[in-house]
Amino acid sequence: MTATPAAQTAGDTRMEQLVKARAYGLGFDLVGITQLGEAETAAAFDAWLARGYAGEMAYMERTAEKRRDSRRAIEGATRAIVVAMSYGGTEPSGPVARYARGDDYHDIMVGRLRELHGWIEEQLGRVVPGKAYVDTGPLLERDLARRAGLGWFGKNTMLIHPRAGSFFFLGALLVDLDLEVDAPFASDHCGTCRRCLDACPTGALVDAHVVDATRCVSYLTIELKGDIPEAMRPLIGELLYGCDVCQEVCPWNVRFARENRVPEFTPRDSLTNKNARELSQDLLAMSPEEFSAAFKGSSMKRAKLRGLKRNAAVVLGNVGTADDADVLTRALDDEEPLVREHARWALDRPRCATSEFRA
Numbered sequence: 001m002t003a004t005p006a007a008q009t010a011g012d013t014r015m016e017q018l019v020k021a022r023a024y025g026l027g028f029d030l031v032g033i034t035q036l037g038e039a040e041t042a043a044a045f046d047a048w049l050a051r052g053y054a055g056e057m058a059y060m061e062r063t064a065e066k067r068r069d070s071r072r073a074i075e076g077a078t079r080a081i082v083v084a085m086s087y088g089g090t091e092p093s094g095p096v097a098r099y100a101r102g103d104d105y106h107d108i109m110v111g112r113l114r115e116l117h118g119w120i121e122e123q124l125g126r127v128v129p130g131k132a133y134v135d136t137g138p139l140l141e142r143d144l145a146r147r148a149g150l151g152w153f154g155k156n157t158m159l160i161h162p163r164a165g166s167f168f169f170l171g172a173l174l175v176d177l178d179l180e181v182d183a184p185f186a187s188d189h190c191g192t193c194r195r196c197l198d199a200c201p202t203g204a205l206v207d208a209h210v211v212d213a214t215r216c217v218s219y220l221t222i223e224l225k226g227d228i229p230e231a232m233r234p235l236i237g238e239l240l241y242g243c244d245v246c247q248e249v250c251p252w253n254v255r256f257a258r259e260n261r262v263p264e265f266t267p268r269d270s271l272t273n274k275n276a277r278e279l280s281q282d283l284l285a286m287s288p289e290e291f292s293a294a295f296k297g298s299s300m301k302r303a304k305l306r307g308l309k310r311n312a313a314v315v316l317g318n319v320g321t322a323d324d325a326d327v328l329t330r331a332l333d334d335e336e337p338l339v340r341e342h343a344r345w346a347l348d349r350p351r352c353a354t355s356e357f358r359a
Contacts, residue, residue, distance in 0.1 A: 029085055280313075
């Protein structure tokens with residue numbers, strides 16, 4: 001590491017130490033500081049885009065230039081205070097990925113990073129140009145996190161910390177402040193393990209450290225806005241929103257995953273004690289008003305009701321029974337063509353098909 005001059009101090013304590021202590025006090029589990037600049041993974045990112053692995057996520061291409069160099073995100077910013085917040089990985093598997101069961105992590109983490117930003121300004125007695133980012137800005141967050149010493153890139157493409165696993169969110173506060181940077185995480189601890197690659201239900205992990213998003217369940221059930229390719233639907237199984245499989249099988253999570261300690265990430269009532277079939281039935285029968293009330297403040301609203309109903313029809317086609325034919329048949333009258341098409345597909349599946357419908 002090439003050390004940089006220490007920032008302003010408060011008494012005998014360096015600003016870097018104070019910033020990290022405050023970040024931990026705000027509930028972040030990992031904190032590191034790195035210098036902004038050209039992303040070390042820029043070439044890999046460009047190759048990923050060129051292979052079409054971003055699918056319909058056009059914003060990735062649109063913001064590619066900024067992503068290649070983190071200095072372009074905020075004019076004048078020189079450092080990134082990178083944080084991680086655990087959302088719990090010991091909870092049982094389910095139809096909704098663990099990260100989406102509670103309140104929207106974007107809101108929770110951005111709020112705390114802004115609080116950290118305000119605290120820094122108070123300590124220094126001046127305005128500090130900067131901005132908080134949590135999975136919504138033109139940044140390669142994993143690149144910054146590895147450079148800040150928070151972990152290595154697992155073969156499943158997730159950032160893994162040797163004592164915290166990977167069930168955590170990443171965020172960054174970009175600031176114009178002369179802070180000493182941390183040493184980057186230099187080693188890889190995956191070894192010859194390939195459990196994540198072998199376990200991926202759709203074969204989205206096409207190689208170590210490479211994910212074809214167009215095959216990933218998280219992309220198919222969240223980012224994709226249109227029809228889910230028919231060949232992929234049976235592979236989704238009972239996964240309604242997102243997927244945790246590649247994290248669940250990772251030895252680092254088996255050993256180090258933690259219980260959720262953030263109240264806002266506690267699963268909401270509409271998702272509690274319901275299996276994939278029951279939740280899918282609820283969603284297919286849900287009105288827009290009921291959806292807004294049940295998922296207010298949830299990241300699941302990203303898929304919108306039409307997307308969740310699409311997913312629900314696929315799940316019932318995979319794990320439903322003839323008893324679900326009624327709710328699927330009613331979905332044939334849904335105002336959204338997307339929902340109608342996937343409901344018809346589900347009704348044609350042997351598990352849900354009835355002689356009346358087939359006739």
